[in-house]
Amino acid sequence: MPETIEAIFKKHGRTSDELIPILQDVQKEFGYIAQESLKKISRYLKLSENLVFGVASFYTQFRFTEPGKHAVKVCLGTACHVRGGSTLLDTLERGLGISCGETTEDRRFDLERVACLGCCALSPVVQIDRDIYSRMSVNRLTELLKKYE
């Protein structure tokens, strides 16, 4: 049972520096920032909706559409890049039939890129939901995805 947005508000004050922490909590709870949530946040903090959206859209962390079931993130940090990270992304784009930043039609997978997961010594790295898979190769990744189908 997800928390209501009002319950999230209770944990935060009404000063504008609470904006990003509130957005983060909302996204953690609901998976994304819905139009309706933006409205409620702007009312709670007494900030214009434009401003709230302006801040939220500045940061890559926030998404405004409902996420798919599994979040697939390909690391494109430098260590992963020099060890073939972008080839892995190509593989996924082709395999899932979507571009980076999109969700598959059956809503099973989201595909995103990240700038470094901090496991550079074990690159290239792919994260699926909370699990990090290291020393990936194109063929291992193709096999791995099947587990999530």
Place this chain on the structure above:
Amino acid sequence: MNKLDKEITLAKKKWASFQDNKEPIIYIGAASCGRAAGALDLRTRINDFIEEKKVKATIIEVGCIGPCYLEPLIDIKMPGQPRVSYNNVNAKTLSIILKSHLINGVAHAKLALGHFGKKGFEGIPQFYELPMLKPQVRVVLRNCGLIDPEDIDQYLAVDGYQGFIKAITTMTPDDVIGVVRQAGLRGRGGAGFPTHKKWAVCRNSPGDQKYLICNADEGDPGAFMNRSLIESDPHAVLEGMLIAGYAIGASKGIVYIRAEYPLAIERLKFAIKQMKDCGLLGKNILRSDFSFDIRIKEGAGAFVCGEETALIGSIEGKRGMPKSRPPFPAISGLFGAPTIINNVETMGTLPNILRNGAEWYTKFGKEGNRGTKTFSLVGKIRRPGLIEVQLGTSLREIIFDIGGGVQKNFKAIQTGGPSGGCLSEEFLDLAVDYESLAAAGSIMGSGGLIVMDEDTCIVDLAKYFLDFTQKESCGKCVPCRVGTRHMVEILERITHGEGNPEDLLALRTLGDTIKKGALCGLGQTAPNPVLTTLRYFRNEYLEHINNHRCRATVCKELIEYRVIKEKCTGCQSCVRVCPTGAITGPRSEPHNLDLTKCIKCRSCYEICRFDAIAGDAIVIQTGEKKS
């Protein structure tokens, strides 16, 4: 006796009995790197094993000890014996190790990596004598992998918080600033600005409310020193914050940490709670006048927020856009109050300086570049991982002695991440210090070292970095926003084989303009990767332009896959993995590759190389060499 004294006495006792353990201890390297390599799965297996065999053993999760390429690392310490480390453990070797060492009490010399302590076992080297470890020094990383990061008692037992206690009970804030000055500590976040200088400015700025921010944004993609330190020894960073807070007169501390580091955030939260329980946070700490609290703020994914003024904006709930300075944050920062921002490693160094004194610290490094620096050594290196060396160590020692050399032939090393430069072979004997790196056109940065071999395309790398900074540009100033986009466009043309010789001059001119005109450090340093590669690897650019050749066979438009008929045994492995049906052919006969269908996805190349019978029957080719 106050709460803390009691805790310390207790901690020392606990630690002594831990060292002199009566039942076996199993250590699991469970920082993010260990976890990514499968440490948690091993933990479950160890639990099952212990239960099944009904043996008593203590299992603790420790942080990262450095050689990440050997993860997962599992260590066993039997009563009365030294701790032995096992590397690259998998389900199969785990059960061999447990049977041999835990049940039969015999360390498995073949699978072991090294042992700790002086006297050890026949056939097992000393851990710190291993080639990767021997040239290193451990100041900041002294506890990493050795203590349980979730147990403040273990930190206390190894003289944790002694630096802070010494400061607060025997020194004035000005004394503390003086010691940091004598130690010669320079900020480890990138610029190497003398820490005592900005502290003094902040201390002398008027204001009742001052802030101390620990910058754990670690924006350099491909660097993980800060993550590792927080995950492995969070109290060291927090103790540093207490010391800094006391010195500048702040009552509020904030750790600004990137959201991509969930484990580090968890460990920090846990550690802060333990500090509170011991009376190390709150009002009148240890009955002094000093009151201090620490909060955590999660970043929201923007590289530019590592820059001080953007970071402050982000904490205030705004878009993370840099402001022009002055005023400097030390005078007017968070919510207009005097604010000091220091990097995680700077914080992690402070307890050591305070505990052991400035003179001790100046034994490391050299004049003007005192102390040690942690680096994440990654890329095409044989022994990737987290290392710590004295400032002034040469690149050659780092790459070859510690890193074990390069997989193929060495081509280049990038220091300083996207803001840094790419150095060629002729710089291998360069001393790694702030000034030498700057003179070579690069920077120290926060400590990311990316090693490249002949399989890395320099032009592609330059494009990669520029593309990164271009995407991360906050868009506020024109040189950065528009200039970097132009540079990316040119680089894209070149990697597509559509460049012309004038492009190189255009890149240089644009680069120089952005460097001079950009508002903040992001833009001012963004052209560095291109400018240095133009200087040191000009030929590779020219080959792309004139010969449509990418000698590293990276740039997709300039390469072709081909089956070598004489080598191919027709095993059909590649036929199975090819996603477009470009490879065909009956079993046992050399296969055909239809170039019009090939999308250069690498699947066939990898499978042939690693799994197929022939091996290397599929090659990647590029344009002709200049005759």
